[in-house]
Structure formats: structure tokens, C-alpha cells
Amino acid sequence: MRASVPSFDFGLDPVALRRDFPILAREVHPGRPLVYLDNASTTQKPLVVIEAMAEHYRETNANVHRAVYRLAEIATDAYEGARRAVARFIHAPNEHGVIFTSGATASINLVAHAWGQPRCKAGDVILLTEMEHHSNLVPWQMLAARTGATLAFVPVNDIGELELESLDRLLTPRVRLFAFTHVSNVLGTVNPVRDLITRAHAVGAAVLLDAAQSVPHMPVDCRALDCDFLVFSGHKMCGPTGIGVLAVKPERLEEMDPFLGGGEMISRVTLEQATWAEPPHKFEAGTPHVAGAVGLGAAVAYLEGIGLEAIHAYERALAAYVMARLETVPGLRIHGRATARSGVVSFSLEGAHPHDIAQLLDQDGVAIRGGHLCAQPLMRKRGVPALNRASFYFYNTRDDVDALVRSVLRAQEFFARANG
Ligand code: PLP
Numbered sequence: 336m337r338a339s340v341p342s343f344d345f346g347l348d349p350v351a352l353r354r355d356f357p358i359l360a361r362e363v364h365p366g367r368p369l370v371y372l373d374n375a376s377t378t379q380k381p382l383v384v385i386e387a388m389a390e391h392y393r394e395t396n397a398n399v400h401r402a403v404y405r406l407a408e409i410a411t412d413a414y415e416g417a418r419r420a421v422a423r424f425i426h427a428p429n430e431h432g433v434i435f436t437s438g439a440t441a442s443i444n445l446v447a448h449a450w451g452q453p454r455c456k457a458g459d460v461i462l463l464t465e466m467e468h469h470s471n472l473v474p475w476q477m478l479a480a481r482t483g484a485t486l487a488f489v490p491v492n493d494i495g496e497l498e499l500e501s502l503d504r505l506l507t508p509r510v511r512l513f514a515f516t517h518v519s520n521v522l523g524t525v526n527p528v529r530d531l532i533t534r535a536h537a538v539g540a541a542v543l544l545d546a547a548q549s550v551p552h553m554p555v556d557c558r559a560l561d562c563d564f565l566v567f568s569g570h571k572m573c574g575p576t577g578i579g580v581l582a583v584k585p586e587r588l589e590e591m592d593p594f595l596g597g598g599e600m601i602s603r604v605t606l607e608q609a610t611w612a613e614p615p616h617k618f619e620a621g622t623p624h625v626a627g628a629v630g631l632g633a634a635v636a637y638l639e640g641i642g643l644e645a646i647h648a649y650e651r652a653l654a655a656y657v658m659a660r661l662e663t664v665p666g667l668r669i670h671g672r673a674t675a676r677s678g679v680v681s682f683s684l685e686g687a688h689p690h691d692i693a694q695l696l697d698q699d700g701v702a703i704r705g706g707h708l709c710a711q712p713l714m715r716k717r718g719v720p721a722l723n724r725a726s727f728y729f730y731n732t733r734d735d736v737d738a739l740v741r742s743v744l745r746a747q748e749f750f751a752r753a754n755g
Contacts, residue, residue: 342393353730355637357746358624367700373662375520375532375548375679375726376704377570380634384573387633388626398649399625400599400616414625418615423567424635425546426556427582434615435628438579439547440470442566443514447474448594449566455511457483462505462513462540464489464497464715465666468520469709471545475508475514484511491661491716495522495671497739502534510540520565521708521722522671523654523679532562538660545569551638552677553647563587574634578627583617588614595620614689646729650678653727653736660740664747670722678727681708684743687750689721695749703739 353359356379363369371379396685397410412620422430436442455461461475465488479486487505490498497515513535518525528544535542543564549555550565551572557565564587569578583591593600593611602610611617636645640655657680661667666685684692693705704724707714725739 336694343536343542344615345652347649349649349730349732353732355383356498356730357382357385359730362700364698366701367698368469368577368703372701372703372727372731372734372735372739374731375571375578375724376452376552376752378573378728380575380630381467381573381637382611384541384630384633385635386573388630390576391626391629396626405671406450406651411676413632414623414628417628417635420446420558420635421580424639425550427583428585431614432583432588434581434583434618435623435730436579436581437577437624438568438570439545439566440474440568441581441731442564442579442581443471443543443545444474445594446564446566446591447478449591449618450541451475451478451512453483453592454590455479455482455484458509459484459511460507460509461485461489462487462489462510462515462535462715464515464526464712465491466495466497466522466524466713467514467516468547469547469711470518470547471514471543472712477485478602479594489515490540491522491713494503494673495519495524495525497524497531499527499530502531506534506540508538509700510538512543513540513652514543516681517555518546518552518677519671519726520548520679521681521710521713522673522728523676523681524671524673525553525677526560526750527675528560528562531692532560536561548677548679549694552643552650554643555582557582566730569631572631572634573637574631575624578624578631580631583614591618594616597621599623620712641729649729650727651676653731653733654678654680656733657725657727657736659740660736662745664740664743665751669718670719678731679724680726681724683719683722684687684747684750686754687746689723691750692723692746696739699738699745701739701742709736 379717395409397407399411399414422433532542541563544562546567550567563584565582570576672679689705706721
């Protein structure tokens with residue numbers, strides 16, 4: 336089996352990189368090394384990120400942007416330094432368009448309230464796709480209900496690609512916003528984002544790119560893509576939970592009203608009214624997650640050290656290996672066979688519920704997802720109640736894949752016997 340897969344020389348050494356992640360050395364069940372394959376959900380954290388956050392609390396903790404004492408200046412520098420690191424990492428047009436939020440979900444809701452709410456009205460269309468995560472669907476349903484705008488959807492075909500032919504019909508001048516995912520968290524499809532953005536702009540629509548599954552895994556260049564809004568989460572890219580990013584193009588930034596009101600986001604306040612601080616602070620009401628930003632900054636530096644090109648190439652090769660190996664399991668069907676794919680592989684096994692499979696695999700120390708993967712409409716479209724998903728990162732190895740396949744085979748035999 337191994338002879339048929341390409342050489343895994345991509346300029347990164349997954350075995351060495353694993354040593355940066357303390358949790359990958361643990362056994363959750365005694366005698367069963369952890370095989371962590373739920374990276375699309377959240378990734379593990381390297382020691383440099385854990386240490387950066389601990390050091391922040393140990394040495395530099397103070398509130399930011401408020402006090403004049405030295406410690407507060409150091410904390411503010413650390414927070415703003417993280418913003419600069421993120422802006423560089425995604426090639427944002429400028430730093431004030433990089434807004435810290437609690438994650439991709441919060442970023443999308445912020446756009447819906449701060450930009451969508453004052454702009455959308457009856458007769459307008461918000462265009463989405465059938466492969467969106469609930470986070471890039473439900474906020475738009477709520478906005479449509481508040482404003483009278485309607486939703487439309489680009490269909491997904493059988494192999495998991497967007498039906499681009501439908502865009503001529505769907506992309507009309509009535510479309511205010513086209514919000515879509517860069518990489519599907521279910522199908523692993525990498526969408527042709529440059530082309531989609533150009534076509535949306537041609538009819539005057541703004542674009543929100545959900546980059547939750549791309550920024551952690553491949554180079555993403557906001558300036559080259561020219562998207563209006565880009566969102567992602569720190570915890571899916573070796574950073575902490577509770578911190579994420581909304582990157583906004585300068586023209587759109589000027590159009591955005593504040594969403595949350597409070598401290599930090601104001602310029603002048605009287606008892607009756609207030610004026611706003613300049614972006615990004617205008618959109619960061621209250622005390623921010625300073626340690627989270629520091630951790631995200633450390634994660635960015637760590638990923639840059641490995642190289643996003645290398646990570647993307649390695650994960651693609653690993654995904655091809657996974658698909659080839661899983662295809663040998665009787666009764667297994669892979670969902671998502673787009674030409675351009677990421678390291679996300681979803682599958683179903685005849686005669687077995689995905690929850691039961693995930694539980695059986697857990698006994699072997701193999702952590703994969705079983706469920707609707709926050710994409711219930713896509714499950715319905717594919718005619719399944721749920722799926723299993725194994726999702727990979729640069730610290731996963733072919734040994735992890737082999738452990739997955741061994742465990743899936745064991746589950747398949749179990750259910751074949753149980754079903755008689
Ligand atoms: N968008 C996509 C494509 C995702 O995969 C996820 C999380 O799985 C999200 C949005 C939401 O991310 P978060 O829960 O970190 O806000």
C-alpha cells in the first residue's frame with residue numbers, strides 16, 4: 336500500500352513537529368496513543384502558544400488602551416503587536432481593518448449587524464451556498480428576517496463542487512452580499528474564490544469569505560483576493576479559543592456602524608449620546624481577549640516558521656493517501672471528491688450510524704467526528720442524517736492514517752456481524 340503513495344517530502348517533518356504539541360503525547364484511554372483527527376473542529380496547541388499566553392499572564396497582564404502606567408503600555412504593545420502579525424499573515428490592506436472578535440461566528444454576526452443591517456432591505460438578496468457551516472447561514476437567515484431581504488443558494492453537485500453554471504442566474508444586481516466558504520468543513524472542497532469574488536464584484540455585490548478552514552492551512556492573501564470581509568478563528572490554527580478575526584477592506588470599513596456599544600469603542604460620551612473611536616477599536620467594545628490575541632500572534636509566528644505552502648502541499652498529499660486507504664474498506668463511501676481538496680475527509684459506512692462509529696474508534700484512541708458537522712442542510716442534500724469526518728493537520732502522519740483505517744475496518748467488521 337505504501338509504495339503507491341507519493342513521497343512525503345514537503346519541507347516539513349510532521350514527526351518532529353508533533354513534539355511541539357504536548358497533548359499529542361498523551362493517552363486518553365490507557366494503552367491507546369491519541370490519534371487526533373478532528374482538526375477541522377479545533378487544532379491542538381504548540382508549547383510556544385501555551386507559553387506565550389502563560390507568560391502574558393505571568394509578566395505583562397494589564398488592561399489595554401486605557402492606563403498610562405508602563406505595564407499597561409507593554410500589554411497594549413503585545414495586543415497591537417498581535418494585530419500587526421495577523422495583518423501581515425493574511426496580507427490585509429491595513430491594520431485598522433483587522434478586528435479581533437471571539438471567532439469566525441462572532442465575525443460573521445458583526446458583519447450582519449454592522450454592515451448588513453443598515454444596508455439590506457426588501458427586494459435585496461443575500462447569496463450563500465449549500466455547503467455553508469451554520470455559522471455562515473443562520474446569521475443571514477436572522478438578517479433576512481429583520482430586513483425583508485431574501486436568501487438564495489449556489490447548489491452543490493454530487494462530487495461536492497459548487498455548480499458554477501448557476502451563478503449567471505443567481506448573481507444579479509439585487510445581490511447585496513455573496514457570503515461563502517473558502518474551504519468546506521464537510522466536503523473538503525477548495526472553492527475557486529478568486530473567480531467567485533470577481534464575478535460578485537461585477538454585479539456590485541460585496542463578498543464575505545469564510546476562511547475558517549483555509550487561513551490555518553494555506554496561504555491566503557486578502558489584497559490579492561480583494562474580498563470585502565474575511566473571517567477566521569484562532570483555535571483552528573494552533574491558537575487559543577475565544578479569539579478570531581474579521582478583516583475588512585477600507586471602503587467597507589467606512590460603511591460599518593458599530594455593533595456592540597461600551598468602553599473602548601467610543602471617542603466622546605455625554606449622558607445623551609456618544610461618538611465613536613476609529614476602527615478597529617470602534618468594533619471592539621469592552622475589554623478584549625488580550626491573552627488570546629497574544630496566543631494568536633504566537634500561533635501565526637509558529638505557522639509562518641513552518642510555511643503555509645508546505646502545510647498545504649503536505650495536507651493535500653495526506654488527504655490523497657487517506658482517500659486511497661479508506662476506499663479499501665467495504666461499504667464505505669467518501670463524501671466530497673472535488674478536484675481541489677483540503678485535508679478534510681468525510682465518509683459514511685453502510686449499516687452503521689456515524690455516532691456509533693466515532694464511539695468505536697474512540698476506544699482505539701482515534702478521535703474523529705460523527706454528526707451533522709454544523710451543516711444540516713448539506714446532510715439533507717446528500718441524503719444522510721450525519722457523517723463521519725477525519726480532518727488532518729501538518730502534525731498528522733501516515734501512521735495516524737493507518738491507525739484510522741485499521742480502526743474503521745474493525746468497526747466495519749463489527750457492524751457487518753451485528754447486522755447479520
Ligand atoms: N465556518 C467554518 C467553515 C467552520 O468550519 C467553522 C467551525 O467549524 C466556523 C465557520 C465557525 O467557527 P467558530 O466556531 O470558531 O466560530
